[in-house]
Ligand SMILES: Nc1ncnc2c1ncn2[C@@H]1O[C@H](COP(=O)(O)OP(=O)(O)OP(=O)(O)O)[C@@H](O)[C@H]1O
């Protein structure tokens with residue numbers, strides 16, 4: 248088992264990083280009066296862990312007995328029936344799913360499947376009707392239509408069904424949904440908190456940590472606990488015993504983008520643009536999300552630029568990322584950004600050095 | 602192990618008015634519907650207005666008051682965005698429902714029970730135009746025995762031929778006074794204590810949306826106990842602490858790109874919603890007396906553009922960084 252899973256706290260009481268939030272959630276459950284919840288915050292900040300612990304607090308150890316199902320649903324879409332494939336994770340009292348997986352058909356998931364799930368009350372061994380929790384991941388990726396479809400469902404079955412929604416950016420969740428939930432912000436853990444977690448894992452694994460090593464990993468993690476633990480484990484695999492100046496390997500794709508950035512800085516020409524295109528394709532083929540590529544590229548380029556140019560370049564990055572959202576082929580827009588950058592940079596070089 | 606949520610309902614549902622006369626602040630529609638209860642007749646209706654102002658509440662209340670619990674199922678059809686409302690459904694489901702004859706208008710069990718059926722189309726603005734067009738004919742064919750209630754946030758998304766067949770009622774955002782009264786009432790029932798400051802904070806952060814106010818109230822009560830302060834409410838509302846907004850603006854003024862970039866990164870790592878950040882920057886800019894009008898205008902224009910991009914789903918970091926960078930450039934133009 249990976250360390251990220253092995254050291255995931257199981258109960259609200261074991262949670263250390265967002266202890267205040269965890270205790271508040273515990274209070275909500277104990278008061279037996281819990282509104283719908285919307286968790287939001289950057290990725291790797293620990294939302295999932297909190298949600299799982301919360302469900303355990305609600306239903307006890309039976310919530311640990313989950314089964315994964317991959318089912319094809321037949322959904323009646325007006326004139327025809329469509330098949331929607333969906334993976335769910337469920338226990339007796341809860342179901343977890345990611346409705347945005349269905350892409351542009353997400354509306355049907357909300358209208359048919361989620362509503363069905365919300366309607367059906369679980370019955371316990373004594374024949375008593377129980378309560379139900381639906382966990383929906385990535386709600387910020389749901390289409391507007393699907394979000395609208397969720398609204399009344401949240402009200403109608405609220406006497407026994409609670410929704411727990413998770414997302415990265417709550418700006419993309421419509422006001423109507425946000426106003427139906429208790430909004431819980433989960434910030435990325437601070438470097439110090441990450442450091443403590445790493446130390447704890449090190450101790451449990453019986454590892455010797457040279458001074459400064461854990462804090463360097465924490466520093467490089469971008470406040471993502473998941474990332475920190477992953478790279479900690481990678482280091483462990485690469486070289487143990489640790490040495491204090493041991494390199495903390497960046498992700499492969501990040502290294503690749505660093506290379507792309509320096510190539511762009513070295514030469515601005517159609518030929519170079521063509522070479523870069525090949526590399527961008529490679530990243531996309533490996534399922535690195537296009538906006539992540541663009542952001543990382545911007546990050547690398549900004550490191551090498553004069554203050555004046557930074558303003559201009561970050562503007563164009565925002566501009567092309569927006570266009571990418573509206574368009575269909577990500578490569579066009581990333582490449583347009585690279586071309587734009589080359590032109591700006593070349594103009595700058597010529598005007599400064601002639 | 603505590604069994605979750607005995608039979609508890611969220612407060613928004615618990616305190617949803619059951620009778621039309623209890624709907625606050627929407628006098629016009631309440632007057633017309635009270636009249637309906639006496640005459641047992643009404644036109645098609647269109648309710649529109651921002652979230653949490655009582656539209657769904659009013660429609661459900663009048664339907665219940667007209668027909669009572671027994672007839673409700675057979676006389677009222679509620680369709681909302683959680684139902685598929687493509688053309689087919691509009692054609693078949695509504696037709697089937699409207700097609701079954703109703704007995705003559707006799708009072709039953711103390712309810713008026715007028716001789717028509719009510720079809721509530723909640724969240725109608727999310728219906729496609731085609732589906733709305735298909736409704737036109739259905740409305741006409743069955744006009745004797747049905748009344749339609751359309752409910753939406755944006756009236757502009759309802760096609761004109763439908764809108765013109767209805768009596769339209771705009772639901773206003775609730776005024777601070779009405780909101781405070783409702784909140785105090787709930788607070789009393791739930792045994793909470795709220796001071797004046799908390800009340801006015803609650804009204805201002807929920808901006809006329811009573812549902813939001815009630816959700817905040819319940820959240821704060823559950824998290825921080827029964828005596829609720831203004832700070833608790835801000836805490837559960839997702840509003841960004843003023844220090845964070847100010848710090849970002851100060852970084853803009855500093856003129857150093859890297860400092861500002863770091864602040865932007867921090868805003869995202871803390872998980873603050875960027876859309877919210879934009880509207881709070883807007884407040885800061887408007888109130889800043891050091892800025893010239895033209896500068897304010899240029900920053901606001903950028904804020905508006907970024908807001909639109911966010912609605913389109915653009916990346917939060919890039920948009921905020923762009924806003925900050927342009928703001929820096931605008932601010933620098935003072936010294937020139
Ligand atoms: N005018 C009002 N008087 C009393 N209570 C209200 C009023 N408006 C809203 N509420 C409260 O807010 C809750 C939500 O109101 P309602 O469902 O009617 O909103 P809506 O206008 O349909 O919003 P949406 O556009 O999001 O569907 C109700 O349960 C009720 O508790």
Ligand SMILES: [Mg+2]
Nearest residue numbers: 656657658723
């Ligand atoms: Mg409504």
